[in-house]
Amino acid sequence: MSKIIEDYIKELNQKLEDLPESDRQDVIDYYHEFLLDGDFQTEQAIIEDLGTPKMLARKVLADYSASADSQSTKQSRKSSHSNLKTIWLILLGVLAAPIGIPLAIVFAFVMIAVLVIFCAVFIAFVAFVLALITGGIFVLVKTFGLLCSSNWATGMFYVGLSLALTTIGIMLLPIIGKFVQFLLARCATLFRYLGGKIFKRHYFKTRSTSGIEE
Numbered sequence: 001m002s003k004i005i006e007d008y009i010k011e012l013n014q015k016l017e018d019l020p021e022s023d024r025q026d027v028i029d030y031y032h033e034f035l036l037d038g039d040f041q042t043e044q045a046i047i048e049d050l051g052t053p054k055m056l057a058r059k060v061l062a063d064y065s066a067s068a069d070s071q072s073t074k075q076s077r078k079s080s081h082s083n084l085k086t087i088w089l090i091l092l093g094v095l096a097a098p099i100g101i102p103l104a105i106v107f108a109f110v111m112i113a114v115l116v117i118f119c120a121v122f123i124a125f126v127a128f129v130l131a132l133i134t135g136g137i138f139v140l141v142k143t144f145g146l147l148c149s150s151n152w153a154t155g156m157f158y159v160g161l162s163l164a165l166t167t168i169g170i171m172l173l174p175i176i177g178k179f180v181q182f183l184l185a186r187c188a189t190l191f192r193y194l195g196g197k198i199f200k201r202h203y204f205k206t207r208s209t210s211g212i213e214e
Contacts, residue, residue: 004043005035008053015057018089019064027060027204059203062093066195083181083188087115090195093203114190118183125179129172136166 009032016024031050040046050056065086091111140162146155 002041004046005032005040008035008043008046011053012057015053016060018061018085023064023204031056056203058089058092061089062091062195063204065089065093066192083184086188087184087191090191093195111191111194114187118187122180122183126176129169129176132165132169132172136162136164136169138162139165 009028012031013024013028016027019027035046038049040049051059091108094108094111139158143155143158143162146152146158149155
């Protein structure tokens with residue numbers, strides 16, 4: 001193997017550290033053989049065909065994250081962290097994919113817009129929960145003096161209302177975590193779908209997938 005190919009493969013391997021070891025080795029073996037068979041003589045020739053190791057790694061990781069097959073092997077690890085990583089890898093892969101600058105910008109804009117919408121929904125939900133708690137406390141403080149006056153019955157009503165608001169807010173607090181997981185799961189699913197539409201050429205190449213037509 002020439003020094004040029006050796007250096008390219010070594011850097012690619014480092015950039016693919018997020019892939020499981022067995023899958024990473026298969027990908028490295030595939031592109032190693034690809035470069036040897038192609039008889040590339042210069043680094044520029046490799047970059048023109050595959051992109052830089054960093055760009056190729058992003059496309060491989062994005063294709064892997066968007067792949068239904070790869071996701072089915074990670075059913076037990078569908079955590080918020082893994083979904084967030086999936087979203088990030090696919091977004092980076094879209095930006096690195098050679099699908100034309102205008103089209104890349106459109107897809108990236110759509111994905112970023114989706115993230116903004118999901119963040120807005122999350123912030124609105126958190127604000128609603130906090131408003132219930134703070135509103136309940138505020139009502140309690142403002143009406144506490146009524147309990148010691150002739151309007152004690154009205155005071156009792158507002159005290160009950162404040163306790164109800166605060167209790168509902170506190171009960172909703174644990175749901176915030178579940179809500180985040182739900183939003184990230186739905187967002188990751190959407191990104192996988194969009195990624196599957198974008199990556200017509202499969203960059204996640206292994207010995208078992210190398211027969212896929214590009």
